Amino acid sequence: MELGMVGLGRMGANMAQRLSQGGHAVTGFDPSAQARQHAADHGITPAGSLAALVSELSAPRAVWLMVPAGTIVDDTLDALLPLLSPGDIVIDGGNSYYKDSIRRGARLEQAGIALVDCGTSGGVWGLTEGYSMMVGGSDAALAQLKPVFETLAPSPTTGWGHVGPVGAGHFTKMVHNGIEYGMMQAYAEGFAILERKADFKLDLHQVARVWQHGSVVRSWLLDIATDALKENPTLAGIAPYVEDSGEGRWTVAESLDLNVSAPVITLSLLERLRSREKDSYADKLLAAMRNGFGGHRITRE
Incomplete structure (x- = not known):
């Protein structure tokens, strides 16, 4: 053709x-x-x-x-x-x-x-x-x-x-990408917990390799994460700044229009927005409030 x-x-x-x-x-x-x-x-x-x-x-x-x-x-x-x-x-x-x-x-x-x-x-x-x-x-x-x-x-x-009909293809892909946001966020959070457990000295690439075969969380996204951890185990040089191309926002908006609860997709989108906040006013106010009601220490810049 x-x-x-x-x-x-x-x-x-x-x-x-x-x-x-x-x-x-x-x-x-x-x-x-x-x-x-x-x-x-x-x-x-x-x-x-x-x-x-x-x-x-x-x-x-x-x-x-x-x-x-x-x-x-x-x-x-x-x-x-x-x-x-x-x-x-x-x-x-x-x-x-x-x-x-x-x-x-x-x-x-x-x-x-x-x-x-x-x-x-x-x-x-x-x-x-x-x-x-x-x-x-x-x-x-x-x-x-x-x-x-x-x-x-x-x-x-x-x-x-x-x-x-016309529109259904892009609608389905929109929701597909919203699901992708949630899956990526779950992998990222899980590996962050593993990385923080310093006393176990976990090899995160090894863990990812184990999960790739037979695990219920195996996926192509895990394969991509495994490759990334092999090439750069500490993720050195990568800024903690995550873009979004729009489909996640559209999916969240559609969930509201349809009265469908979609907390995982919504929170994964909000986490991407949060990753771009270099100087979070909200976090500063949270610290001030904790100090005000409980005398909790404020970390100064």
Whole structure:
């Protein structure tokens, strides 16, 4: 199948390369000439513009967007729409907010173009391991794209699924990432407790290796933590500052809207926010209050 790929960053380029290796003809566009050259070096036909990319594809066209969530998706659609025709399909494989995907789907539908929202997990390992894809869209669009998802997935029958209408793919990926926040926080806290027990002199890489096999807490996240502990046991040089890309916030907001209790995901998000506080006013006030009611010592800066 022919496919256009817009956005040839690391993940987009890896997806295009996996498709190319699977026998699909992929034409890719990225504003960066370096990214286009990298794609060309890996079997992807580069296009110098969106117009050139669309012109290379036979109708009905399928164009996969791998651009950051937010206004850049709308900007890309603004540029693409005049170039596309009824019957074409646009796939948003980024981490867009699901309500934005529903809105964009309605807009494209008015032009006779289908939107497929594909929540994509697997990161930089997807090229070799395959991607986990949660796909939203119409049955007709999914039928046309089935060979693409079968190629990108770990196998044709595992790691991907049509989960519902437009918006459902990004909604499912949003919750997936919220769960990921909680799992990561639990691992981080557990290893912090192990590290603090100095009298046992625990080898945390060894512990992680033990847990990787047969343990009920084994997972890919544990594998990643194990590798990190092997390379840098004390985590020297890594600042205790954890970013969030938005999906955790959206998941927490959705839990409130739906009246679903989600304390673990919520607290894991709050811990990420806390990691960025270099000068916590709240903690200073807590210390002052403890001193005020109990005479507890205040540590001075």
